[in-house]
Amino acid sequence: MNIVVQKFGGTSVANLECQKQVMKKVLRPYREGNKVVVVLSAMAGETNRLLTLAKEWSETPDPAEVDSLVSTGEQVSCALFTMLLKQQGVRARSVLGFQAPIHTDCSYGKARIVDIDTSQLEHMLKENDVLVVAGFQGCDEQRRITTLGRGGSDTSAVALAAALNADVCEIYTDVPGVFTTDPNICHEAKKLDKISYDEMLEMASMGAKVLQIRSVEFAKKYNVDVHVRSTFDDQEGTLVTQEDIDMEAVLVSGIAYDRDQARVTLVHVRDEPGISAAIFVPLAEKRILVDMIIQNPSKNGRTDMTFTVPRADLEQTLKVLESLKYEIGYEELLYAENVSKISIIGVGMRNHSGVASRAFKTLSDENINILMISTSEIKVTCLIEDKYTELAVRTLHKAFELEEGGVKPEVS
């Protein structure tokens, strides 16, 4: 039994016309003799409509009830889409989270999939050729409805593909695939045929919002090939898959950026054991994601501590730090909102040097000042002034020859 998993987002199922287009995509593998598991999101706008209702009813709506409420969005789109299929004579049925069942923990609103019991699904696949599964939802041990958080339908699709040992997991979206960088600011951006899970994770977290991060983590963990492709044409998209030798033959796969950052500096902090914890534990408790952290070399028992936070959390970050002024013992609190994070990503970096230096030189040639630097195994990130973002992306894209398939590492 060959199984194809296909996932369609909210704009793809927004109305009858859209759903008829989706049906064509579903009927192709069906007519080729495959069993198809279609994962759908709620019709565009529906989840927000329901969340607005919840907010109207209660300032702090009960999370379990919010999940029961918003899960109706996928229930509606799945029932309607199945009607279309049945009208065409396809043996099909809708499958809700509790019917699959997709077991999750009970973290309502951001539940994690614990287990998919496939015996039911396999039985349903015997009696049907297409299963229309509600994305984004599951149920906990008590049979209460849970949701997986925004973009959770991607995770549903990958998890189902893993559990059912599907041949492929196709994620249909409104872009043709994953690009070397954002085509909106760099016209030379090129669609990648393939990208490794790790690279995709770095790209996604940096704002290349094609796939939900958690779905990529899931795909990596269970080794599911994910084919990201466009709802609007039949072109091949990008395969997100295991790293292979081919991939390492290219030094850099893509350039990502993130403009939603702010930089905070604590000047002349007392440099003593426990000081980092004193600063970052209170921020973590407020669920503020601190990213790049730099500590200057100490001088006279004092140091400067600089780090970045999401711009939306800046105000709260400053508030927390001000309240800790005497505990931490800093002299001044500085911040900047006009900063941007540029990342050069590629698994080729694992075995080859020279990427960082080439990046620094490229930026320097354009007189772009680097404010902070951080590196990982497959990534080099520079914080720069926001106004240089487009220029930096374009020149780095060119420097690493990404429009021509990417610069090859020199034979060392």
Add this chain to the structure above:
Amino acid sequence: MNIVVQKFGGTSVANLECQKQVMKKVLRPYREGNKVVVVLSAMAGETNRLLTLAKEWSETPDPAEVDSLVSTGEQVSCALFTMLLKQQGVRARSVLGFQAPIHTDCSYGKARIVDIDTSQLEHMLKENDVLVVAGFQGCDEQRRITTLGRGGSDTSAVALAAALNADVCEIYTDVPGVFTTDPNICHEAKKLDKISYDEMLEMASMGAKVLQIRSVEFAKKYNVDVHVRSTFDDQEGTLVTQEDIDMEAVLVSGIAYDRDQARVTLVHVRDEPGISAAIFVPLAEKRILVDMIIQNPSKNGRTDMTFTVPRADLEQTLKVLESLKYEIGYEELLYAENVSKISIIGVGMRNHSGVASRAFKTLSDENINILMISTSEIKVTCLIEDKYTELAVRTLHKAFELEEGGVKPEVS
């Protein structure tokens, strides 16, 4: 553990303001220390909105998918209402059909409750003080969602009251209770304090649309006291309960009418064995509900056959009969749309005579011609010309002294 079941319909939960009113009703028994099981319908208009979508998607939408679709209506109202309760600090949760679980057969769209497993509900009632149960829905053996048909929330409430052995089942509606007749056409109509299940069944089927018929059948079968009362005030309503001696002490409890009737006459039908079947089996196959049937005494091997059908089915009835003209062998097919059915209902009739004759005399005194008569143990029904409906209801109401509590049977 004292349990109160309360059911609220679609207009009662239509918006936030309405739901706040409902909450007051729920908090009363809660504050008195009872556990409360609240059964809710979908917010007014929602079920129709969803059914319209289904019709747009498919001319013949799959019934199982329709049930999954429309059941979201109750899911939404229950989640929202529970948010309100939790905001007040009440230990509460929503309970969907599959969570209760309310087991039904798999007749999608008109499922019948097979069984309510109370072990889950009892457990939930230990952890919560109020359960907000989605009316109208259940699930079949395959865990697919089913719905009980229009007005099914009444049945849900009565079934839950029976299963949980509740102290009372309160059905909140937009009228103060069950009346001796329709107050819209007879200002002397009086609210009944009590009515027996059998009388209620006759009243309901005759158009006193306060309670869904099936819920009354359920209440009778499991002997559940149903208190029909108004959402809009705190007055006592009408108790629908077992027949008792008090009730028999009154000859007539109410006058019902049904204007949605049509009369059909087959003139000079061949009077031979099997002729009734030849007429009525084809009508039953088209699901046309034939009600009063009168066959004239035979003359020269021919007879007239007269019966009533719902006016909406008249056209189809005539079509069926015309197609059977030679099979049945009638000479003429007559019909009348301007007819109305008036019923006098009361368990007191079981043991006392004189009701029919008093009814006939009353109508005759007003020069109202009786077109057809049928009687049962607790009911006398007359078909009359539609234009006399109001007059007939008012004079019969007066003749049986219903505004003064009903005429007492003479001691025989």
